[in-house]
Each structure stands twice: as C-alpha cells, then as structure tokens.
Amino acid sequence: CSDDHTHAARDGHDHSHAKREFPSTKLAPPSRPLHWASLNIIHTTDSHGWLLGHQKTSFPEPNYSGDFGDFASFVTHMKEIAVEKDVDLLLVDSGDLHDGTGLSDGYPAGGVDAHASNEFFKQLPYDLLAIGNHELYIYNNTLDMHVSCKVLKLFCLQALVRYNNFAPRFNGRYLSSNVNITIDGVSRPVGDRFAKFKTRKGREVTALGVLYDFTGNDKNTTVQPVADMVKEAWFAEAIKDEPDFFLLAGHMPVSKDNWPLVFNAVRAVHPLTPILILGGHTHIRDCLQLDGRSMSLESGRYMETVGWMSAELPAPKGHGSASSSSKNITFTRRYLDPNRVTYEYHTGRGNFSFDTPWGRSITKGLENLAKVFDLSFQFGTAPHDFTINQAPYPSNDSVLSLMAEAMPVAFSLNNSRASLPNIMITNSGSLRFDIYAGPFTKNDQLTASPFADSFLYIPSVPFAAANAVLPALNGAGADERRRDETVEAELWARGYVGTRYTEWLEEMYRRDVEQGGEARHAAANLSLGYVTTDACPGVGDDTPHAPLAFNNIPDFIASDAPAVADDTPIDLVFVDFIESQLIGILNSVQKDKTYTTADILSYTDVLATEVLGIYAQQAWN
Numbered sequence: 292c293s294d295d296h297t298h299a300a301r302d303g304h305d306h307s308h309a310k311r312e313f314p315s316t317k318l319a320p321p322s323r324p325l326h327w328a329s330l331n332i333i334h335t336t337d338s339h340g341w342l343l344g345h346q347k348t349s350f351p352e353p354n355y356s357g358d359f360g361d362f363a364s365f366v367t368h369m370k371e372i373a374v375e376k377d378v379d380l381l382l383v384d385s386g387d388l389h390d391g392t393g394l395s396d397g398y399p400a401g402g403v404d405a406h407a408s409n410e411f412f413k414q415l416p417y418d419l420l421a422i423g424n425h426e427l428y429i430y431n432n433t434l435d436m437h438v439s440c441k442v443l444k445l446f447c448l449q450a451l452v453r454y455n456n457f458a459p460r461f462n463g464r465y466l467s468s469n470v471n472i473t474i475d476g477v478s479r480p481v482g483d484r485f486a487k488f489k490t491r492k493g494r495e496v497t498a499l500g501v502l503y504d505f506t507g508n509d510k511n512t513t514v515q516p517v518a519d520m521v522k523e524a525w526f527a528e529a530i531k532d533e534p535d536f537f538l539l540a541g542h543m544p545v546s547k548d549n550w551p552l553v554f555n556a557v558r559a560v561h562p563l564t565p566i567l568i569l570g571g572h573t574h575i576r577d578c579l580q581l582d583g584r585s586m587s588l589e590s591g592r593y594m595e596t597v598g599w600m601s602a603e604l605p606a607p608k609g610h611g612s613a614s615s616s617s618k619n620i621t622f623t624r625r626y627l628d629p630n631r632v633t634y635e636y637h638t639g640r641g642n643f644s645f646d647t648p649w650g651r652s653i654t655k656g657l658e659n660l661a662k663v664f665d666l667s668f669q670f671g672t673a674p675h676d677f678t679i680n681q682a683p684y685p686s687n688d689s690v691l692s693l694m695a696e697a698m699p700v701a702f703s704l705n706n707s708r709a710s711l712p713n714i715m716i717t718n719s720g721s722l723r724f725d726i727y728a729g730p731f732t733k734n735d736q737l738t739a740s741p742f743a744d745s746f747l748y749i750p751s752v753p754f755a756a757a758n759a760v761l762p763a764l765n766g767a768g769a770d771e772r773r774r775d776e777t778v779e780a781e782l783w784a785r786g787y788v789g790t791r792y793t794e795w796l797e798e799m800y801r802r803d804v805e806q807g808g809e810a811r812h813a814a815a816n817l818s819l820g821y822v823t824t825d826a827c828p829g830v831g832d833d834t835p836h837a838p839l840a841f842n843n844i845p846d847f848i849a850s851d852a853p854a855v856a857d858d859t860p861i862d863l864v865f866v867d868f869i870e871s872q873l874i875g876i877l878n879s880v881q882k883d884k885t886y887t888t889a890d891i892l893s894y895t896d897v898l899a900t901e902v903l904g905i906y907a908q909q910a911w912n
C-alpha cells in the first residue's frame with residue numbers, strides 16, 4: 292500500500308502514542324532499495340541523546356523523526372531479512388552518546404549524564420561500539436561506561452550497583468582501544484582494547500574502537516595518540532592472525548585524520564584482507580576508500596543519519612573461499628534519513644506491520660523518561676525560528692545572536708557585579724541546535740545548549756584589551772588571517788569540530804547555488820535536507836533533498852561591548868570551556884599584565900544549560 296509508505300503517522304492502535312504520531316508531514320520515500328551483499332552493516336554515530344527523534348514540523352526536522360523504538364523495529368526487520376537472504380548484518384556505533392538532548396542531559400541533580408538514555412541504547416543488539424570524546428569530558432560519565440567485572444573484581448560489586456553498566460552489557464564489544472580510565476590509581480581500558488568474534492555466517496572478525504587524538508578529556512582518563520597506539524605490543528598481537536575482515540570502528544573522521552595510521556599498520560601485515568572502517572566525530576556524511584579492498588563510512592549526527600554499508604566478501608575461511616584474492620571488493624554505502632517512511636520502505640513493511648512490541652516498548656520508555664525529566668516544561672514561546680547556520684550572524688534570526696543577548700539577561704539575576712560594565716564570551720560550538728518558533732521547552736533548551744559549563748570572569752581588565760579578545764579568538768585580526776595552525780590544531784584536539792561540519796554545509800549549499808538550485812528543486816519537488824557528495828561510487832543520500840541556506844559563523848561570540856573609554860576596567864566574562872585559550876589570547880593582546888588562572892573568579896551560578904530558559908521566561912512570556 293503505497294500511501295502507507297508516504298506518511299509517518301502510526302497505525303493508531305495504541306492511542307497513548309497519539310501525541311507522538313508526528314509528523315503528519317508528508318515525507319518522500321527513498322529513491323531506491325538498498326543493495327544487500329554478503330556482509331552488511333547498519334551504522335550510527337554521534338547520536339548525542341537524540342533517541343526520541345526530531346520532533347519539530349519544519350523541514351528538515353521531519354526527515355529525522357523516527358525514534359529509537361522505530362529504529363529498534365527497523366533493526367529487527369533488517370535482521371530477519373538478513374537471515375532470509377542468508378547474509379551477515381552487523382550493527383555498529385561510533386560513539387558520542389552524551390551531551391545533546393533532555394533525555395541525556397535533563398537528569399535530576401545528582402544523576403550521571405546520559406545514564407538513563409544509555410539504558411535504551413543497551414537494548415539494541417549492537418555488534419560493536421566505540422567510545423567518543425563526549426564520553427570523556429567528565430570522569431563520572433566515563434566511569435558510567437566502564438568495563439566488566441572480569442577485570443574489576445573487588446570494585447565490581449560497588450560498580451555493578453553504581454556505575455558498571457554499559458561496557459559489560461556488550462560483553463567485550465564496547466571498545467576503547469586507546470582510551471583508559473584510572474580507578475584507585477590503576478589505569479585500565481574503559482571498555483576493551485579489541486574484540487575478536489564470528490559473524491552469524493561464520494566470518495572471523497578482528498575489531499578495534501579508536502578515538503582520534505582528543506586532549507580535552509577529564510583527569511584520570513587518558514587518550515593515547517593513535518600513532519602510539521599502533522606501536523603497542525597488544526596491537527601487533529591483536530592484528531597478527533588474519534581474520535575474514537577487519538572491522539575498525541572509531542570516533543575519528545574518515546577524512547583528514549588518522550585512520551590511515553591504523554589502516555597502514557594493518558595493511559603492513561595483511562596486504563589484502565578486507566578492512567571496513569566506521570568513523571565519526573565531524574557530524575558529516577562521508578565516505579572514501581583507502582584501497583580497493585576497504586571502505587570508510589561516517590554517518591552524520593543526532594540520529595539524522597543511519598549509515599548503510601555492504602561489502603561483497605568471499606565466503607568465510609575454511610568454506611572454500613579464495614580469501615587471498617587481490618581483486619577489488621564491491622562495496623556500497625547509503626545515508627538513510629531515519630524516519631518511519633524510510634524504515635518501512637527498506638523493510639517492506641507498512642504502518643500496520645512495522646512496529647515490533649520491543650520497538651513500541653522502547654518508544655514508550657523514552658516517552659516516560661521525558662515525562663520523568665519534565666522535558667515539556669515550557670519556559671516561553673519562541674517568536675520565530677532561530678538557526679545556527681541558516682541565518683546570518685549577527686541577526687535577529689541567529690541562535691548565536693540570541694545567546695549573546697541572553698547571557699547578560701540571565702547573568703544579571705542575583706548578581707552584585709551585573710551593574711559593572713562587561714563583555715561576555717562563549718564558544719559558538721556550545722550552541723548545538725536550532726530553536727523553532729513555538730513552545731520553548733526544557734528539551735529545546737538542552738538541545739540548543741546542552742553543556743553544563745559555568746561562567747568565569749577576570750575583573751578590572753582594561754576595556755581596550757577585553758574588547759580585543761573576541762576578534763583575536765576568532766583569528767580575524769588586522770590582517771584578516773585565520774588563526775595560525777598551532778592554535779587550530781589545539782582547538783581540534785580539544786574537540787572544536789564545528790568547522791568541518793559547517794564547511795560541509797557550506798559546500799553543499801555553494802554547489803547547489805552554482806547549479807542554479809531553486810528551479811531544479813521545485814521541478815523535482817525536493818524537501819530540505821542533506822545533499823552529500825563524497826568520494827565513494829554510486830548514490831549516497833537515500834532520499835534526495837535540497838540543501839539548507841548557509842551562512843558562516845564565527846567560532847566565538849560575545850555580548851555587546853559597553854560604551855566606555857579604552858582604559859575603563861571591565862569584567863571579562865567567559866565560559867569555562869575556553870579558559871586556557873582565553874588566558875593565552877588575553878596575554879597576547881596586551882602586555883601590561885600577565886594574567887594567570889589566579890586572576891579568574893566565578894561570575895554566576897547560572898550554567899550554560901540554563902541561560903536560554905531564564906531568558907525565555909523573561910522575554911518570551
């Protein structure tokens with residue numbers, strides 16, 4: 292029933308779901324069926340707590356409206372199809388489960404970030420998972436992901452009750468090849484370093500879970516540089532025997548990063564063994580092939596993409612295969628929009644036959660969690676959409692401008708310093724999602740600004756110096772040059788990854804404009820969404836779209852500067868996440884004083900997560 296495939300509403304059997312039966316918006320179905328091969332992979336990455344799907348009705352949001360219950364039903368049906376076709380199907384995740392929505396970050400005081408939302412992740416039959424940098428910003432979050440009783444022994448009982456929850460569920464398949472946690476003075480992998488297992492069809496797999504060279508991790512966690520990891524004895528031992536294929540999952544972008552180090556280390560020992568790489572971190576859809584017997588796939592962010600990879604691998608060793616073949620392997624990849632229309636199309640199901648009891652129970656559980664966390668609490672009504680990249684900055688429609696306006700309002704509450712002149716600076720990367728017109732809820736607040744960062748200040752900074760900090764941070768000095776490469780590399784290592792994502796958005800928009808976009812979209816009836824060009828052959832995006840408008844944004848933003856003389860002492864207020872860069876920059880824009888951390892004080896108890904809500908209560912009611 293074709294109509295059954297073009298609406299994302301549910302069948303309505305369970306009326307308690309009615310509120311969530313969004314969107315009534317019509318969604319275009321995928322352009323063509325997936326290509327199945329002897330080995331197939333469903334890939335998620337950078338989900339950041341987006342397990343209830345995207346709930347707004349303006350495009351592109353409906354494209355991503357499937358929730359994790361829908362995804363669970365999809366996985367169940369796809370596993371059944373794999374059995375019918377008698378092929379392998381693996382489910383892989385590349386990390387960053389924390390920081391992003393009310394489900395992950397809206398927990399009550401005393402809780403652990405993403406602990407509750409990860410309970411749902413644990414219900415999915417993942418074959419392999421890798422740790423992300425967002426699992427490492429806060430020690431307790433890392434601990435919450437930690438390793439099994441096999442390793443912990445004495446700590447185990449306490450850990451089982453309090454923390455020991457994530458890695459053990461996946462029984463050796465939650466990998467942190469180069470990431471350790473220190474407990475009671477002992478440093479040990481957060482998950483496991485590597486895994487060896489057999490697929491349903493008997494293929495032998497050697498798997499790794501690698502994190503890029505991240506340096507913003509909390510104390511008592513360590514990230515070993517990838518270049519050092521590949522020199523480790525355990526690494527050599529792990530890759531020594533030839534499997535049917537290597538499965539390299541990791542929170543590391545497939546382009547312009549260190550996958551070649553891992554790939555080359557494996558290739559040095561196994562010149563022909565298939566290598567399948569599932570990356571993440573830059574939030575983009577991307578694919579490349581490091582050689583003809585390998586493919587690397589990255590599957591976006593925020594459950595806006597479910598990745599698909601297929602590889603026509605020979606039969607498992609010992610089944611008469613020619614595993615030493617040097618011919619290129621036939622690979623395909625596809626970027627799926629996670630919604631019920633997509634899921635039903637690829638599983639051959641309709642609204643009446645798609646939901647599994649298990650999928651429904653996950654949806655119900657997520658909705659209950661949203662209630663427990665009071666995520667629909669309304670701070671006010673957003674008068675119009677505020678976007679990160681669709682609107683210019685500064686402008687009335689920019690989330691960044693909104694934050695710059697909201698900080699002074701939110702921080703003036705019960706603050707004796709509020710009457711003194713100030714400049715307030717934050718990183719634009721802390722703003723993670725657009726705000727849509729209509730009710731502005733606790734969930735919307737946390738999707739827009741999910742990091743519980745605090746605000747600090749340095750008192751009595753001469754205005755001229757304080758006012759020079761923002762342009763210097765943004766690298767737009769007198770000569771208009773970008774920041775030098777050292778600063779850029781440091782920012783990248785600390786997790787400033789926004790540039791790659793915005794470059795990707797910019798490129799798809801620019802390409803489209805060059806091709807005379809608008810008329811084409813109208814003729815093809817395209818809705819807004821991602822338009823991917825990558826380095827792999829064949830069709831990438833599962834559903835064709837027209838790209839969103841794009842505007843460049845700075846890496847750092849600030850409240851309006853006060854109208855005071857250059858030598859007026861003012862408060863230089865800034866988010867704690869940028870403390871080290873800010874001090875460095877402040878010392879570079881003036882030489883009268885060398886500022887140190889001793890000059891820094893706490894400015895307010897209001898956290899970055901709370902700013903927009905406080906503002907909305909005052910300005911949008």
Ligand SMILES: Nc1ccn([C@@H]2O[C@H](COP(=O)(O)O)[C@@H](O)[C@H]2O)c(=O)n1
Pocket residue numbers: 387424425428572573718719720721722742743744785786787788789868
């Ligand atoms: N406490 C924090 C932690 C991170 N950020 C921002 O997140 C960005 C990294 O996130 P990815 O999902 O891309 O790994 C980083 O650019 C920071 O801007 C933050 O603001 N506060």
